Amino acid sequence: MLDVRDLEVTFTSGADEVRAVRGVSLTVQKGESYGIVGESGSGKSTVLRAICGLAPTSAGHILLDGKELATPRRPDFYRRVQMVFQDPYASLHPRHTVDAVLSEPLAIHRFDRRDERIAEALSAVGLGQGFRFRYPHQLSGGQRQRVAVARALILEPQILLLDEPTSALDASIQAEVLNLLDRLRAERGLTYVMVSHDLAVISHMCERLMVMEHGLAVEELTRDDLRQRRAGTPYTQRLLKASAGYTREAT
């Protein structure tokens, strides 16, 4: 469904150049949950941003259903592909109510039945209708991230790009939001590409994953490889060690 080939992203500011992504390729099947893991600065978020057309791609190809994506992305791309960011504090406008946050994409894409869709989106993420006219500061971190997920889902996309969607949350709330994302994917047949620095989170959420280091894809593993601790590189072994001890609680 999604095909990234030999992607290169270079940021330049003045004389400085940062080669954030250096020849990364990945293929994600429809309905799959694909993870990208690596230390801070390894280029994970930049890959997601490049898919959305938000990073300066200097080489490579990004295809959706076999068709190369136009730059800038066309509006219908955002009906099919939505992104959820790490920090719900930053991604929600402080002076917009939940209703305004959810109405905006519906208005931009001229969706009908807006009231109904907002009610449905809130209940899909486990928030009652009482949350509809609240402002972000009247929500907990977990509730805010649920609103961000509702906003991403309200256009009924097929693919969610999830950039550290739970790393700003407490461990117990993190587990709740991960379980919610898992359930939504199963119910709606969604395809996920999820970025995290935490291999434990990725191994719970994703069937396959790519490990990134310094802008390079160092290896691709399956969930089984991870569970058997079959990491091919010392770097991945180190990430595995760093994430040991994390357990996901059931809801």
Ligand SMILES: Nc1ncnc2c1ncn2[C@@H]1O[C@H](COP(=O)(O)OP(=O)(O)OP(=O)(O)O)[C@@H](O)[C@H]1O
């Ligand atoms: N807009 C930008 N301008 C200049 N450099 C950038 C920009 N965005 C990212 N970079 C650089 O690109 C590299 C990769 O950053 P990226 O955010 O993709 O890493 P990451 O693996 O997602 O890390 P983190 O988990 O900390 O977000 C870093 O060196 C970063 O400083």
